[in-house]
Amino acid sequence: MAINYAKHDEEFYGVFKLLNGEEVLGRAVLTVDGNESLVFIQEPVAVHIVQKPLDDNKMARGIGFAKWQQLSDEDFYIIREKDILTVSSMSKDVIFMYETYINGEEGTAEKKARMKLDPSKYKSLGYIGKVEEYRSKLEDLFKDT
Numbered sequence: 001m002a003i004n005y006a007k008h009d010e011e012f013y014g015v016f017k018l019l020n021g022e023e024v025l026g027r028a029v030l031t032v033d034g035n036e037s038l039v040f041i042q043e044p045v046a047v048h049i050v051q052k053p054l055d056d057n058k059m060a061r062g063i064g065f066a067k068w069q070q071l072s073d074e075d076f077y078i079i080r081e082k083d084i085l086t087v088s089s090m091s092k093d094v095i096f097m098y099e100t101y102i103n104g105e106e107g108t109a110e111k112k113a114r115m116k117l118d119p120s121k122y123k124s125l126g127y128i129g130k131v132e133e134y135r136s137k138l139e140d141l142f143k144d145t
Contacts, residue, residue, distance in 0.1 A: 007030070008029075008030045008031055008032060008037070009029065009030070009031055010029065011027055011028070011029050012027070012028060012029075012089055013025070013026075013027055013028075013089060013090040013094075013095045013098065014026065014027075014028040014039070014041070014087060014088070014089060014090065015087070015088045015089070015090055015094075016028070016039065016041070016079065016084055016086075016087055017084070017085045017086045017087075018079070018083055018084060018085060019082075019083055019084070019085050020083075022046055022068075023046065023047040024041065024044045024045070024046060024047075024068055024079075025044065025045050025047060025065070025090060025094070025098055026041040026042055026043055026044035026045065026068075026098075027041070027042045027043060028040060028041040028042070030087070036080065036081050036082070037081040038078055038079070038080060038081065039078065039079040039080075039081075039084065039087075040076065040077075040078055041076070041077050041078075041079060042075060042076050043075045043076075043102050044067075044068040044069075044077060045065040045066060045067060045068055045098065045101060045102070046065070046066050046067075046068045047063055047064075047065065048063065048064045048065070048066055049061065049062075049063060050062045050063065050064050065097075065098070065101045
């Protein structure tokens, strides 16, 4: 049975909860091989919850990222559907934190250029185009009526 609640063959920023309890984030594409969905995930990171006791019996909490496969030089992995509990999209804030972490890890100019976050990749988050482009299209539309 294929994962049928997520769009296939289109790259997205995904959050994958695995059956072993790990939460893995990365740029991913879902595809079908035979009767099973596969996730091709690039630059995956594991989520770590950080807690620090403070004075007055209070607790500071936060999240951090770590390279998912610590001892591998690969940045691309395949996860089988049978190992996945659930799939969801990253929020805009988490995408920014993820990209900041990835760019900080790699430090290359190419990765830093991605930091600008090409909005055309966010159609699933409501992006339809640049304001200037659509303003002129709307003005032309209203002129014609």
